[in-house]
Amino acid sequence: MAENLYDIIGNIKIPRMIRVRQKFDAVEITDIEQAVRREMQQKDIDDTIQSGMRIAIAVGSRGICHHKDIVKTVVSVLKEKKAFPFIVPAMGSHGGATAKGQAEILASAQIVENYVGCPIVSSMETVKVGETNEGHSVHIDKRAYEADGIILIGKIKPHTAFRGSYESGMMKMMAIGLGKQYGASICHQAGFKNMAHLVPLFGNVILKQCNILFGLSVIENAYGRSFMVKALTGDKIPDEEPKLLEIARTKMGSILFNNIAVLAIDEIGKNYSGDGQDPNVTGRFITPYAANDVQIQKICVLDLSEETRGIMVGIGCVDVCTSRVLQQARLEESYINAITSTVFTGIHLPMMLKNDYFAIAACIKTCNEVDIDNIRMVRIPNTLEIGEIYISESMLEDAASNPCIEILGSPEEMEFDNSGNLIKKEAFWSH
Structure with a gap:
């Protein structure tokens, strides 16, 4: 008879893994500064x-390819035009809903004064700029409101918790990002069921009451590389952003395998997705107002990203994690994010086991109607970078028959140290 939990799962066979490349549209911008300058040279933008x-x-917290260089280029163009730019974080309640925390998030992306060439003015103070026709108060960052004009820089992508004509993008950045914690909480109060309606409702008030010069939208390809940058004057955002969202939807990556029993994610974090892990990849949505056909029996997370700074939102969407996730977690700051969004699912604690081996083994052992000695398992570094992934040996035949999959190596063991943690995770992805 097993003496304890770890005896029960201590003899589980971890499959050998094979590195593969998933082939998506790889078109990307090769000179981001030139692309940004070209957009800003359009007459309606330049004027x-x-x-x-x-x-x-306004700069958000989402990880964006070339983020610091895009911001730096915008700053350079503004200074060449003899304007006086400054940066305000536009990230709702992120960073623990503190000015210092939000500045630190930007700094983690190297968006700092010495690099981008202008001051970072981080504050949680807001001003009311108007009301929606349904009576909601609309707030934005006070320092941004007091400026002569506002420029938005953000990524267009499908949202993780709702579907609508406007999801993650310029409208949401205005309604929630610029609203800071207070404004974001007002917009979220009606729940994600109504978010598709409320985001443009709030955004249009801001467009009417504030001098939004333009939004610079970034669309990434499935490899997380910059596919498109598009500048739209404030008056064009309502009509044109939905078109950009549809383009972004076609560029999203996915795991190109079916019948996955176990998914191991090296790390999650707010830099990868608002939900830590992008449910558009994992199928684990925090609300019923967004969904897809991805079904994976068990998911484990091995770590938090350094950039997420202990914010563990998304851990509640997986089945197992390692104990070091909780050791790193900044619980109260994570709770602020959940309270602002009104959704607690993402911060619920899953089963926590003491190392990588046991987290993976628990997932394998508890899958139903599978051959656990030939488990179908996938390992990814995070949900943003899924161009190259690892699949278990049992999935090799599927990979060989799929023209969108390139096999890059031979089966290899997942090596664990004496503490049961994976050895050289970075080398596993870089070799």
Whole structure:
């Protein structure tokens, strides 16, 4: 008879894994500075910038390819036009809903004054700029409101918790990101069931009451590389953003295998997705207002990203994690994010086991109607970077028959150290 939990799962066979490349549309921007400058040289965009203007550049917390260079280029163009730019974090309640925390998130992406060339003005203070026709108060960052104009820089992508004409993008950045914790909580109060309705409702009030010069939208390909940048003046955002969202939807990556029993994710974090793990990849949505056909029996998470700074949102969407996830977690700051969004699912604690081996083994042992000695298992570094992944040996035949899969190596053991943790995770992905 087994003496304890770890005896029960201590003899589980971990499959040998094979590195494969998933083939998606790889078109990307090769010169991001040139692309941004080209967008800003359009006459309608260029005309919004006048000499002497103090311009607030709203920058969010989402991981964006070339993020710091996009911001730096925008700052450079504004200074060449004799304007005076400064950056405001536009990230709702992220960073523990503190000015210092939000500045630190930008700094983790190297968006700092010495690099981008302008001040970072981080504050949680907001001002009311108006009301929706349904009576909601609409707030934005006070420093941005007091500027002569506002520029938005953000990523367009499908949202993780609702579906609508506007999901993650310029409208949401205005309604929730610029609203800081207070404004974001007002918009979230009606729940994600109503988010598709409320985001444009709030966004249109801001467009009417504030001087939104333009939004610079970024669309990434399935490899997390910049596919498109598009500048839209404030008056064009309502009509054009839905078209950009549809383009972004076609560029999303996915795991190109079916019947996956176990998914091992090296790390989750807010830099990868608002939900830590992107449910568009994992199928684990925090609300019933967004869904897809992805079904995976068990998911384990081995770590938090450094960039997420202990914010563990998304851990509640998986089945097992390692104990070091909780050791790193900044619980109260994570709870602020959940309270602001009104959804607690993402911060619920899963089963926590003491090392990588047992987290993976528990998932394998508890899958139903499978041959656990030939488990169908996938390992990914995170849900943003899924161009190259690892599949178990039992999935090799599927890989060989799929023209969108390139086999990059031979089966190899997952090596664990004496503590039961994977050895050289970085080397596993880089070799």
